[in-house]
Structures are given as C-alpha cells and as structure tokens.
Amino acid sequence: MAxxxxxxxxxxxxxxxxxxxxxxxxxxxxxxxYLLVFLAFVVYPVxxxxxxxxxxxxxxxxxxxxxxxxxxxxxxxxxxIGINIKMLIALFLSGFFAQQRTWIKWLSxxxxxxxxxxxxxxxxxxxxxxxPEWGVVNHLIFSLTGDDGPNWLNDPxxxxxxxxxxxxxxxxxxxxxxxITGRLxxxxxxxxxxxxxxxxxxxxxRFITWPSMQTLYITCTLLSMIWTLGDFNSVYLLTGxxxxxxxxxxxxxxxxxxxxxxxxxxxxxxxCAMPFVLPLVYFMMKRLSR
Amino acid sequence: xxxxxxxxxxxxxxxxxxxxxxxxWTMIPIYHMFLFAISPKExxxxxxxxxxxxxxxxxxxxxxxxxxxxxxFYAQFWNxxxxxxxVGVLTLFIATAAAFSISRLKVPGGRMVLNLALFTYFxxxxxLAVPMYRTMGNYGLLNNHWALILAMVTxxxxxAIWVLKQASDKLPVELDEAAVMDGATTLQIFRLVYLPLMMxxxxxxGTYAVLLAWNEYLYAFLLLSNDREITLPVALGNFLAxxxxxxxxxxxxxxxxxxPPAAVYYVFRRYMVGGLTAGAVKS
Numbered sequence: 001m002a003x004x005x006x007x008x009x010x011x012x013x014x015x016x017x018x019x020x021x022x023x024x025x026x027x028x029x030x031x032x033x034y035l036l037v038f039l040a041f042v043v044y045p046v047x048x049x050x051x052x053x054x055x056x057x058x059x060x061x062x063x064x065x066x067x068x069x070x071x072x073x074x075x076x077x078x079x080x081i082g083i084n085i086k087m088l089i090a091l092f093l094s095g096f097f098a099q100q101r102t103w104i105k106w107l108s109x110x111x112x113x114x115x116x117x118x119x120x121x122x123x124x125x126x127x128x129x130x131x132p133e134w135g136v137v138n139h140l141i142f143s144l145t146g147d148d149g150p151n152w153l154n155d156p157x158x159x160x161x162x163x164x165x166x167x168x169x170x171x172x173x174x175x176x177x178x179x180i181t182g183r184l185x186x187x188x189x190x191x192x193x194x195x196x197x198x199x200x201x202x203x204x205x206r207f208i209t210w211p212s213m214q215t216l217y218i219t220c221t222l223l224s225m226i227w228t229l230g231d232f233n234s235v236y237l238l239t240g241x242x243x244x245x246x247x248x249x250x251x252x253x254x255x256x257x258x259x260x261x262x263x264x265x266x267x268x269x270x271x272c273a274m275p276f277v278l279p280l281v282y283f284m285m286k287r288l289s290r
Numbered sequence: 291x292x293x294x295x296x297x298x299x300x301x302x303x304x305x306x307x308x309x310x311x312x313x314x315w316t317m318i319p320i321y322h323m324f325l326f327a328i329s330p331k332e333x334x335x336x337x338x339x340x341x342x343x344x345x346x347x348x349x350x351x352x353x354x355x356x357x358x359x360x361x362x363f364y365a366q367f368w369n370x371x372x373x374x375x376x377v378g379v380l381t382l383f384i385a386t387a388a389a390f391s392i393s394r395l396k397v398p399g400g401r402m403v404l405n406l407a408l409f410t411y412f413x414x415x416x417x418l419a420v421p422m423y424r425t426m427g428n429y430g431l432l433n434n435h436w437a438l439i440l441a442m443v444t445x446x447x448x449x450a451i452w453v454l455k456q457a458s459d460k461l462p463v464e465l466d467e468a469a470v471m472d473g474a475t476t477l478q479i480f481r482l483v484y485l486p487l488m489m490x491x492x493x494x495x496g497t498y499a500v501l502l503a504w505n506e507y508l509y510a511f512l513l514l515s516n517d518r519e520i521t522l523p524v525a526l527g528n529f530l531a532x533x534x535x536x537x538x539x540x541x542x543x544x545x546x547x548x549x550p551p552a553a554v555y556y557v558f559r560r561y562m563v564g565g566l567t568a569g570a571v572k573s
Contacts, residue, residue, distance in 0.1 A: 027397030030387035049421030116555035121544025230414025251416035
C-alpha cells in the first residue's frame, strides 16, 4: 500500500472537493457552529447598530446632551484614576500574598470571595449599608457622634467614588491573583543574591521585581481598562446613574437611552467610544496573538 | 524552641497591619448581606453588628415563597439553572469543535476566525448589549430563554475558543499522526484522542461559561422581562423597584443565589486558577 508524503490522511472516502482533504472538510464543518453564532449575534447586530447610528443628527443630539458629556468624563475618571489605583493596590498586595505564611494562605482563600460571588447581591449590600436613613454606616455615625451621617449616594462625587470602590472590591482579587503568578515566576536566587548584597526593600522591588513584571503589569492595566468600559453593574446597581443622571458612565448611558426608546442615540454613544476602544483592542490583540 | 527575634515580630506586625484591613475590606459587604439574612425584620434595620435574636425565618419565607416579591422564586431559580447549564453545554460544544478545527485540523482561514473571536472578546459586553437587544427583537426571541442562552454563548465562546486553542496547541502533533497511521477517522481522533487529553481545560471552560451565565445581570434584564421567565439576578434587581422593599428578604435571596457559584468556584479552583488565569494574560 503506497502512502505518499503529501497525502497525510488515510480515510478511504473520496474528498468532497478536489482541493480539500477530508480533514479540511471536517475542519470547516466543526468551525461552522461558531461562525454561525458569530454572524448571527455579532456581525449582524454590529452592522445593524451602525446603520441605526448613521445619521449625523444623532451626534449633534449627543453633543448637546449634558448627560453624555458628563458620562464621558465619568468614564475617563473611572478608567484613568480608578483602574490605576486598583492595579497599584493589586501590585502591592501580590507582594503581600507571595509571603510564605499559613495565615496568609488562608487569607488569600477568603480574599478571592468577591470575585467568586455574583456582583448583584454584594453591590446591593453595599448600597444598603450606605442608605442615609437605615444603613448601618449612618447608624454607627449617629451612635458615635450623635450627628446624622451624610446622604452618601446623593452627592455625585461621593457616589462615583463609591462606584469605583465597588468595582475595585469586585475585581481586585482577580488582578492580584494574576500578578501573584507573575511574581512567583521570578527566580528566587536573584532575591537571595540581593539579600547578601544588603539591598533594601525598595531596591529589590526597583531592580528585580519591577523589571520582570512591568510587561505583565501594563498588559493587565490595559486589559482591565477595556473590560471596565463594559462595567455596567458597579454603577447601575449602586447609583442607577443618579443623582440627576450625574454618575452615568458610557455603558450605563447606552442602556439609559435604550430604555428611553432612543436606540439610535444609544448606538451613537457607543460609536463615540470606539476611537478610544479600538486602539486599545488592537494593541491587546497584537500582544496576545504573538 | 527559640523565641522569635524582635525583627521577626516587627515583620509579622507589619504583615498583620496589611492583612487585617484586607480581611475587613473583603468581608464587610458579604458579612452585611449575611447579617440581614439571619436578622428578624425589626433587628435588620437597627444597625447592630450582630442581631439580638438570630433566626432562619427569612430563609423559610424564601423557600416557602411567602412574599409578593418571591412568589416565583423556584421558577426563577430553575430558569437560572437551566440557562447556565445550557450555556455551559453549548459553549463547550461550539468552542471545542472550533479549537479542534483551528489547532489540529489547521482549517484554512482558522487564524482569521481566531482573531475575530479575540476581537469580540475585547469588545465590552455592555456595548454589544444595545444592538443585541434589538437583534433579538428582530429574531422574535425577546422574553424567550433562548435569547439569553444564545447571547451568553456569543459572549463566552471567544474566550473559550482562545483558551482551548492555546491548550490544544500544546498537545504533540505526533498523537494525531499516529492515530491516522492506525486508520482513525477525524471524528475518532476528536473523540478518542483529543477530548480525553483536553479534559482539564474543558472542565475549566465549562465552569467559566456556567458561572458567566449564572452571574449575568445586564443581558438577563434586557432580554427577559416576564416574572416567570426571568432569572434570579433580575428578580433581585426588581426588588429595588418598590420603596418598601423587604431588604432582609432581598439579602436572603441574594445569599442563596451567591452560594452555588461560590461553591463551584472553590471546588474547581485548581482548574480555574491553572486553566484560566494562565490563559487570561500571557505576558
């Protein structure tokens, strides 16, 4: 029986097309389910949405809507300030959790809880804690000082800060976990050598830890920024965009327009975010598909 | 046993100074939820750190559906379970087939499909929600469980394909070649060689898809609205619609809703940490 080198498949049935081997036919068949999903639920909705948002008048309306401008600024604050604070804390805590102690091992098991549980009940729990009349926080303030506590979620700055806090609470464990893996990959003898040379804590970080982790750290920061653009829950469930629609971010604003039956505005607000999203996505794809 | 030196004590104290705030920060929202769940109605609003009369009465009300907001609790719990299971199965099927096709069969254009999937993965899900809502309306699927199932499969499969493709690239190509020499068909290779070797990654991806679907709020609340068709998170969100919401019951239901994913996470932690975090960020 002659098996030529080019014919790497021994299935006796003849190929369906003269150019495709049976393996390739199977390849197309097995890829088809995903392609169907992709066409029906990604390509079609995106094209349809872009078509809905085609009229320039939508963008004029957005430009004139103060809520849109506010949401854009809030989103920037969320990303630039919130994410960087989160990643710095994650970097710091990854060093803490890399310590070899039994109690720290146990703490790390508890620490992962916010990421493991769904966000709805925990965010609502935070929302109740800060309720001005019945929340436990203002009860404590009253019993300690005798004064009524502030109406936390009624101040847009405080409310947005708290939404960022809730976001950090939820996603800090995930990023810390990833940075711990990065830290543990650093060769231990580097630290031992530095110890012998009498290097300080800061020098060890500056010259050993940071150089080996900076690529990972920057990748994580960018990825977290992209994902946070889609963080609907932290804002919607805590503040609902209020007070007076001052704490919306782009993801909740789109849904707000949708609920007001202004679908073309909803799409247009998303299209406006694309010049910021697409370069980040392109950069991430370059990094990950190497 | 030697006494710890002053330096060791100082190090330990510094670590505790970090550890205690971390513990409090993590546990306070969860403890607050638990506190509401075990408090009788009058205690729940008193701002105490531990109720005077801890009780399981709230759980009884939820499980007996004895409140207006809870009259469809079992139906909603079942909806959440069914949808999460369906998303897990469908995502595994679609993603495994695609990863096998791209990585092992080297189908023409596979690289491009992978890039498209990766691109979808990076588009924030909340942005896709708006057009997706309208699309489901066009397909006539609104208020139908299939709308949520298909939407979640769309969101879960890109990452699933990507992780499974990375994992299958690591399997030696000689395995396939040996099976071909023995006269195995492509389907036999898939079933008898590929699937068994991929098991750890498949467990991780299945868990990922199930948790993603169980935890989803935004898509569920957009695509489903009928009280008997919605999932648990949407029902929890609906509690907020009323001014006199029974918080203690909301927190009890939320606690029950949060338990299964937490349990699943801790059971499969070994797979999740190995299979997912390694794939999530490759430096």
